[in-house]
Amino acid sequence: MAKAIEESNRRMLRARDAIDRDFALELDLPTLARVAHTSPAHFIRVFKATFGETPHRYLQRRRIERAMYLLRTTDRSVTDICMEVGFSSLGTFSRTFSTVVGTTPTQFRQLGALPNAPSCFVKAWTRPSNFGEAR
Amino acid sequence: MYQTITRSQLFVLDQDQARDFYVDKLGLEVSADLDLGFMRWLTVRVPGDPGREILLEKPGPPAMDEATAAQVRELVTKGAMGGWLCITTADAFSTHQTLKSRGVDITDEPSPKPYGIDFGIRDPFGNAIRIGQMFDTPPG
Numbered sequence: 391m392a393k394a395i396e397e398s399n400r401r402m403l404r405a406r407d408a409i410d411r412d413f414a415l416e417l418d419l420p421t422l423a424r425v426a427h428t429s430p431a432h433f434i435r436v437f438k439a440t441f442g443e444t445p446h447r448y449l450q451r452r453r454i455e456r457a458m459y460l461l462r463t464t465d466r467s468v469t470d471i472c473m474e475v476g477f478s479s480l481g482t483f484s485r486t487f488s489t490v491v492g493t494t495p496t497q498f499r500q501l502g503a504l505p506n507a508p509s510c511f512v513k514a515w516t517r518p519s520n521f522g523e524a525r
Numbered sequence: 526m527y528q529t530i531t532r533s534q535l536f537v538l539d540q541d542q543a544r545d546f547y548v549d550k551l552g553l554e555v556s557a558d559l560d561l562g563f564m565r566w567l568t569v570r571v572p573g574d575p576g577r578e579i580l581l582e583k584p585g586p587p588a589m590d591e592a593t594a595a596q597v598r599e600l601v602t603k604g605a606m607g608g609w610l611c612i613t614t615a616d617a618f619s620t621h622q623t624l625k626s627r628g629v630d631i632t633d634e635p636s637p638k639p640y641g642i643d644f645g646i647r648d649p650f651g652n653a654i655r656i657g658q659m660f661d662t663p664p665g
Contacts, residue, residue, distance in 0.1 A: 392595045399602035403651050407632040
């Protein structure tokens with residue numbers, strides 16, 4: 391039983407790594423389920439049981455985290471950053487950003503530049519904690 | 526007061542598989558592989574850097590009870606145990622190609638950062654490893 395959980399965890403982690411790596415692409419459920427060697431319906435359920443949130447929500451947080459990073463480290467336009475992180479609509483991006491972060495992208499940018507740190511830690515620790523909780 | 530860090534530790538689920546990965550795929554070398562009776566002492570190191578070893582430890586009794594070991598294994602496979610290595614290389618892109626050709630899980634493709642060019646991989650168990658071609662200026 392324990393072995394089965396560990397193998398399932400590792401497969402789900404592989405799919406989560408794919409989200410982290412390919413967040414800007416059009417990642418659909420069947421693609422991620424294939425990475426995890428499972429069916430789409432089973433994938434959503436097991437992913438949520440493993441990491442506490444659905445793959446879609448994890449993907450949204452990853453995209454918003456990247457947007458937060460780009461807003462603070464570049465002078466690219468909000469629209470440009472919106473497209474760069476995988477959103478196709480500026481309206482959806484702005485609404486999602488405000489819901490997750492609690493400020494608009496432009497207000498968030500005013501926080502200023504980030505200090506340098508290994509990017510995997512920046513990714514993990516600057517990610518908004520969850521929808522509506524990142525304040 | 527201190528001189529250097531000589532050893533650090535990662536939890537692995539299978540030491541034979543760990544040895545295969547860290548040596549044959551990642552390109553480290555075995556520093557020690559000893560049956561101490563109570564445990565297998567398996568350490569690896571970067572070739573040419575004998576001062577720093579990584580202990581590849583299998584969680585389990587009697588060091589920890591089986592229930593705790595199961596929790597540790599679960600966290601490792603979720604990527605949540607916190608085991609993490611950062612290894613430097615002279616050429617991040619070339620190392621990335623080599624590891625990719627050996628079937629290593631690439632979690633993050635190489636890209637330039639303020640501190641260097643680096644990429645991410647995972648070992649077969651879920652531990653994260655960062656490989657970087659670092660610039661001279663340290664992060665900070």
